[in-house]
Amino acid sequence: MSFPWARHYEPKVPFMRYLDEKLPLPRLIYNAIGAGYPVPRNLNYFWNFGVLAGFCLVLQIVTGIVLAMHYAPNAGIAFASTEHIMRDVNWGWMLRYAHANGASMFFVVIYLHIFRGFFYGSYKAPREMVWLLGVVIFLLLMATGFLGYVLPWGQMSFWGAKVITGLFGAIPLVGEPIQIWLLGGYAPDNAALNRFFSLHYLLPFVIAGVVILHIWALHIPGSSNPTGVEVKSESDTVPFHPYYTAKDGFGLGVFLIIYFTLVFFLPNYLGHADNYIEANPLSTPAHIVPEWYFWPFYAILRAFTIDFILPAKLWGVLAMFSSILVWFFLPWLDKSPVRSGHYRPLFRKFFWFGLIPAMLVLFWCGGAPAEEPYVMFSQIATAYYFLHFLVILPILSWLERPEPLPFSITEAVLGEDNKAVLGENTTPAT
Amino acid sequence: MATTTGTAQPEALGPEGQLGEGVRRRDFINIAAVAAAGVGGAATLVPLISQMAPSKDVLAESTTELDISAIEPGMAVKAVFRKQPVFVRNLTNAEIAAAEAVPVDSLRDPQSLRERTKEGHGSILVTMGVCTHLGCVPLGAGEGENKGEFGGYFCPCHGSHYDTAGRIRKGPAPANLEVPAYAFATDTTIVIGQESA
Numbered sequence: 001m002s003f004p005w006a007r008h009y010e011p012k013v014p015f016m017r018y019l020d021e022k023l024p025l026p027r028l029i030y031n032a033i034g035a036g037y038p039v040p041r042n043l044n045y046f047w048n049f050g051v052l053a054g055f056c057l058v059l060q061i062v063t064g065i066v067l068a069m070h071y072a073p074n075a076g077i078a079f080a081s082t083e084h085i086m087r088d089v090n091w092g093w094m095l096r097y098a099h100a101n102g103a104s105m106f107f108v109v110i111y112l113h114i115f116r117g118f119f120y121g122s123y124k125a126p127r128e129m130v131w132l133l134g135v136v137i138f139l140l141l142m143a144t145g146f147l148g149y150v151l152p153w154g155q156m157s158f159w160g161a162k163v164i165t166g167l168f169g170a171i172p173l174v175g176e177p178i179q180i181w182l183l184g185g186y187a188p189d190n191a192a193l194n195r196f197f198s199l200h201y202l203l204p205f206v207i208a209g210v211v212i213l214h215i216w217a218l219h220i221p222g223s224s225n226p227t228g229v230e231v232k233s234e235s236d237t238v239p240f241h242p243y244y245t246a247k248d249g250f251g252l253g254v255f256l257i258i259y260f261t262l263v264f265f266l267p268n269y270l271g272h273a274d275n276y277i278e279a280n281p282l283s284t285p286a287h288i289v290p291e292w293y294f295w296p297f298y299a300i301l302r303a304f305t306i307d308f309i310l311p312a313k314l315w316g317v318l319a320m321f322s323s324i325l326v327w328f329f330l331p332w333l334d335k336s337p338v339r340s341g342h343y344r345p346l347f348r349k350f351f352w353f354g355l356i357p358a359m360l361v362l363f364w365c366g367g368a369p370a371e372e373p374y375v376m377f378s379q380i381a382t383a384y385y386f387l388h389f390l391v392i393l394p395i396l397s398w399l400e401r402p403e404p405l406p407f408s409i410t411e412a413v414l415g416e417d418n419k420a421v422l423g424e425n426t427t428p429a430t
Numbered sequence: 431m432a433t434t435t436g437t438a439q440p441e442a443l444g445p446e447g448q449l450g451e452g453v454r455r456r457d458f459i460n461i462a463a464v465a466a467a468g469v470g471g472a473a474t475l476v477p478l479i480s481q482m483a484p485s486k487d488v489l490a491e492s493t494t495e496l497d498i499s500a501i502e503p504g505m506a507v508k509a510v511f512r513k514q515p516v517f518v519r520n521l522t523n524a525e526i527a528a529a530e531a532v533p534v535d536s537l538r539d540p541q542s543l544r545e546r547t548k549e550g551h552g553s554i555l556v557t558m559g560v561c562t563h564l565g566c567v568p569l570g571a572g573e574g575e576n577k578g579e580f581g582g583y584f585c586p587c588h589g590s591h592y593d594t595a596g597r598i599r600k601g602p603a604p605a606n607l608e609v610p611a612y613a614f615a616t617d618t619t620i621v622i623g624q625e626s627a
Contacts, residue, residue: 066481088486091477249463 048251154275228339295366493623515559
């Protein structure tokens with residue numbers, strides 16, 4: 001599918017014509033990220049993060065495959081093989097720092113990508129499937145990030161593995177057998193490390209597969225845009241190439257500057273010093289926290305401290321998983337016909353002064369020790385978080401009086417849409 | 431880029447958007463950006479390819495020191511150099527005579543015993559224990575092993591026969607057993623892997 005004015009791929013040399021008949025791969029690329037994909041002309045820089053996330057996935061797969069050539073997933077030598085990579089392997093230090101900080105940058109990019117979706121209503125029809133697949137990718141990404149953090153087999157790796165698999169132990173009746181089954185033992189050891197490595201290598205390719213579905217689903221309605229008004233005519237779009245390849249190229253340059261600043265000057269800034277101590281099943285580090293990208297969810301987990309019908313531990317686990325699962329229902333919780341937060345005065349207020357501060361508080365509390373006042377702060381923020389999605393968004397949908405939408409993207413950009421005046425754009429406004 | 435038409439040219443560049451001599455600013459930026467990305471992308475291949483080369487711990491094992499004082503004439507020992515076998519053989523006078531009796535020109539890989547040993551240590555023959563055919567370990571260094579038709583080494587994989595100087599005499603191997611770089615650190619110690627002690 002595409003808009004009727006989309007450019008068509010025309011192979012220029014005989015070989016490309018031959019290839020186009022037998023295996024139209026260049027045509028696929030042309031229509032996906034080339035001149036054959038018409039994109040709204042008014043995308044802002046928040047629309048860069050999809051391409052950047054794709055770049056991060058490639059970066060992580062390439063550096064990861066290379067690291068796996070030197071890493072040994074055996075509890076006896078995993079820690080030593082990580083140090084071997086850092087000290088002996090040619091460029092090993094750079095590849096490992098690139099992979100570890102690449103994971104952090106991946107989450108930075110993905111969080112901004114998700115928040116772009118929250119604010120501009122990207123999850124709404126006709127793009128629900130794009131959103132649902134995106135949530136699946138995010139869950140897979142979290143699993144992959146966690147599994148990868150266990151592999152160096154330092155103290156944080158070990159205790160992270162113990163705590164996260166312990167979450168399954170909270171399930172009534174079957175919890176403990178499940179935890180033992182997941183670990184292949186009573187505590188993380190060689191069996192767990194080996195399967196974690198196997199899955200850490202597998203999941204990125206599963207992610208790549210879901211990413212293809214995500215992009216496929218996106219290309220059916222085409223990209224959304226900051227006004228949330230659907231494309232009506234050719235003057236609303238520009239071809240992806242060269243306009244957005246150039247803009248994404250610029251964004252990539254900015255991304256790389258920040259990324260390599262981390263890799264070369266602050267490679268351990270986002271890590272924990274305790275992970276340079278080999279795993280010790282008999283000694284827990286004094287302050288154990290997950291990687292920064294799990295902090296909001298870790299804060300939600302720890303926000304539940306009182307048994308209420310169910311044990312507090314189970315409430316925490318349920319809330320933590322629900323905090324992401326609620327995203328799956330977002331397209332049906334937010335019923336407002338107006339897509340973009342730009343034209344929704346109330347939604348905008350709750351977004352900037354409700355959801356964003358709540359998430360920041362959760363971030364902050366997740367990395368802080370489990371003591372007051374952080375527990376109370378995370379309880380308040382957790383309450384708001386669920387209130388926002390489950391109560392505020394549905395109520396806003398019918399309470400709010402949205403601001404007037406521009407007739408078309410062209411009008412939003414140029415102040416007028418001549419073709420619309422002439423009655424050439426007959427598609428009704430969305 | 432084929433789609434540079436139809437968009438406004440910066441006014442400062444005049445009606446044609448020229449930077450003199452027919453070069454448009456957009457062309458310059460395009461070439462500069464693609465060149466920078468290309469060179470940068472190519473540069474990332476350096477660590478990705480280089481990481482597969484021997485790491486520092488492997489390189490640290492690149493020399494082997496060996497005490498040869500206990501090797502009696504007629505005996506040989508096997509040592510390990512860079513994870514490969516090395517044969518060190520103390521030749522008897524009869525073996526030396528047998529090797530020197532062969533006309534060098536008649537050999538497949540013409541080399542005299544003198545060229546394959548160090549001056550002053552003419553009876554010590556150091557060779558890799560790696561057949562030059564396809565890399566098997568020849569027999570002949572161990573007690574009671576088949577030394578082949580020429581009294582040196584015999585490769586059981588494809589039947590290459592080496593003489594007492596480790597030179598190929600019969601069978602499919604193309605060259606003599608390789609003499610690795612080595613040096614005498616003392617009269618009774620050799621260091622394999624470096625030319626001078």
